Amino acid sequence: KDGFVEKDKRGKHLNHKKLDSDIKNGVRAHINSIPRIESHYLRSQTTREFIDGGKSLAHIHRDYVNLCKQNNLPFAKIDIYSRIFNREFNISFFIPKKDQCSHCEAYKNADEVQKVMLDENYQLHLHEKELSRIEKTKDKIFASNTSNQTTVLCYDLQAVLPTPRGEVSVFYYKSKLSTFNFTISNIVKSSTYCYVWHEGEAHRGVNEIGSCVLRYLSTECDDQNVIFYSDNCAGQNKNKFMISLYLYAIAKLNIISITHKFLVVGHTQNEWDSAHSVIEKQIKKSLKSGPIYIPSQYVTLIQIAKKTGTPFTVEQLSSEDIYDIKDISKNIGDNYTLNTNGEKVYWNNIRIVKVEKCNPGIIFYKNTYKNDEFMKINVNMKKKGRRSSGIPYNIKLSYAEKPKITENKKRDLLSLCDSNHIPKVYHSFYKNL
Numbered sequence: 001k002d003g004f005v006e007k008d009k010r011g012k013h014l015n016h017k018k019l020d021s022d023i024k025n026g027v028r029a030h031i032n033s034i035p036r037i038e039s040h041y042l043r044s045q046t047t048r049e050f051i052d053g054g055k056s057l058a059h060i061h062r063d064y065v066n067l068c069k070q071n072n073l074p075f076a077k078i079d080i081y082s083r084i085f086n087r088e089f090n091i092s093f094f095i096p097k098k099d100q101c102s103h104c105e106a107y108k109n110a111d112e113v114q115k116v117m118l119d120e121n122y123q124l125h126l127h128e129k130e131l132s133r134i135e136k137t138k139d140k141i142f143a144s145n146t147s148n149q150t151t152v153l154c155y156d157l158q159a160v161l162p163t164p165r166g167e168v169s170v171f172y173y174k175s176k177l178s179t180f181n182f183t184i185s186n187i188v189k190s191s192t193y194c195y196v197w198h199e200g201e202a203h204r205g206v207n208e209i210g211s212c213v214l215r216y217l218s219t220e221c222d223d224q225n226v227i228f229y230s231d232n233c234a235g236q237n238k239n240k241f242m243i244s245l246y247l248y249a250i251a252k253l254n255i256i257s258i259t260h261k262f263l264v265v266g267h268t269q270n271e272w273d274s275a276h277s278v279i280e281k282q283i284k285k286s287l288k289s290g291p292i293y294i295p296s297q298y299v300t301l302i303q304i305a306k307k308t309g310t311p312f313t314v315e316q317l318s319s320e321d322i323y324d325i326k327d328i329s330k331n332i333g334d335n336y337t338l339n340t341n342g343e344k345v346y347w348n349n350i351r352i353v354k355v356e357k358c359n360p361g362i363i364f365y366k367n368t369y370k371n372d373e374f375m376k377i378n379v380n381m382k383k384k385g386r387r388s389s390g391i392p393y394n395i396k397l398s399y400a401e402k403p404k405i406t407e408n409k410k411r412d413l414l415s416l417c418d419s420n421h422i423p424k425v426y427h428s429f430y431k432n433l
Contacts, residue, residue: 023076027084030064035175035412037094037160050094055172057082063169131369132263132351136187139227139261143188149256151221154229155184155213155237157204158276161283161298166291170421174412177405177433179295180204181302182212183275183312186220187229191310192275193220194302197317198295200405200433206241207398210325212317213242217249217258228260232348238262240336243353243363244329247379248395250357259354275312279305293426319399328395333361333379340376405433 036049055063061078068075076084085091136152143150162176178199185192195212202208217226230237237260246258282305283292292298296316303314329336337345345365354364354374364374405413410433417427 019076019080020074023074024080024084026068026073027064027076027081028088030067031085031089031091033173034060035173036091037162047090049089049091051091052172053093056093057085060172063172132261135261135369136229136263140187143227148225149223150225150227152187152227152229153184153216154187155182156230156276157182157209158279161295163198163295163298164291164293164416164422166287168291168421170416170419171291174416175406175409177295177409177413177430178204179298180208181276181279181298182209184212184216185275189310192306192312194275194279194312194314195317196295196299196302196314197321199403201317201319201402202322202399203403206239207322207325208317209237210242210245211322211398214245214249214323214325215315215321217253217255222254223256225256226258228258229263230260232262238347238350240329240347241326243336243355244332244379245325246353246355247332247361247363248328250355251360255357257354257356259352261352262350275306279312281305293422294429319402320397322398323395324398325395333381335379335381336363336377338377338381339365340378340381343375345377 034051037052058078061081064081065075139150139152142148143152158181161179161181163179164171164176180197180199182195183192184195193216195215197208213228232238242260246260249255250258279302282301283298286292286297286301292301299314299316302312304311306312336347339345346367349367350365351369352366352374355362356364361378361380363377363379365377366374410430413422413430413433416422417424417430422430
């Protein structure tokens with residue numbers, strides 16, 4: 001009447017339909033029932049939770065609807081389910097992938113002004129990446145001449161292998177037993193050792209990784225200069241415990257020297273990637289014909305995975321094969337933080353470490369592949385009157401008894417046995433965990 005357009009009143013009424021709180025709580029309960037898995041790549045860098053990437057959100061919603069129908073309960077449509085999943089939970093689908101380089105990604109996504117500021121460090125990063133690859137190529141050529149008494153190896157832990165595993169919907173909503181596969185590859189001979197165990201026998205940490213490395217050094221590296229390549233995982237590879245293990249190995253075994261070269265973060269493509277890829281391909285092929293119920297089935301699949309050349313050598317480990325690697329450092333020395341010049345050692349910056357039989361108790365290290373000269377750490381340097389006891393005669397075992405899996409995981413696994421989703425022939429294995 002007065003010539004003004006009346007305001008839009010859509011949505012302003014009080015007659016909104018509200019979703020029953022029981023339905024919302026049912027959605028939340030279903031999402032909480034999905035087991036979380038630990039990211040092999042992002043264990044300590046994020047608070048985000050991960051669930052198995054084998055299903056999509058639409059697939060999970062269909063399972064939720066079917067469950068509600070079975071129990072004669074009302075259910076939410078996918079838009080409500082998706083809204084609660086995305087807004088109330090910090091969850092991502094976990095799909096194993098190659099590491100992304102944070103330096104390269106930051107530079108790539110920067111604007112022109114930021115790139116000018118980042119350019120110097122970025123160019124140094126690229127140069128270090130190229131130097132590391134050149135270094136590895138030179139080592140391979142040098143080791144191919146057997147008269148040089150040099151063995152070049154790379155090692156890594158494969159992403160967790162869960163059991164039971166297969167296209168059975170109920171498996172997705174149950175906690176699974178984790179199986180671990182630690183691989184050591186001889187780059188020149190194109191041979192790979194796989195050390196396999198499950199969490200009912202041992203965990204996955206420096207004690208387990210170090211025990212595998214010591215086992216390999218004891219049998220495959222007699223009278224050799226050993227060169228390792230690996231990624232920069234501080235919890236497993238780049239720490240004083242592993243370096244003290246190397247000092248122990250050269251003192252106790254017939255090994256001339258051990259050098260460990262850490263590849264540049266984000267550019268750690270290595271021979272282990274190929275081995276793990278071959279194994280995963282064999283596992284996926286096997287899953288087409290049926291589920292994998294127990295860890296020993298993974299052992300068989302790994303043994304037959306490589307179709308050409310030398311097959312993978314597989315050793316199954318138990319808790320009795322795991323040594324207390326952390327205890328070695330207490331006996332070998334107490335100084336890992338100051339070099340012989342009195343300078344603080346930043347382990348995160350180290351690119352190369354080396355120990356030699358002819359220089360017991362000395363760690364040689366470089367912070368860049370560009371340096372020709374090594375800096376030194378004397379682990380026996382006395383600090384505040386403490387004295388190291390030297391190389392221990394016998395290292396002790398890490399486990400007095402087999403570790404227990406969590407109660408929730410044990411309950412889930414036994415429920416799959418009770419429902420016969422796991423065949424009876426495998427029940428005793430899970431009951432004895």
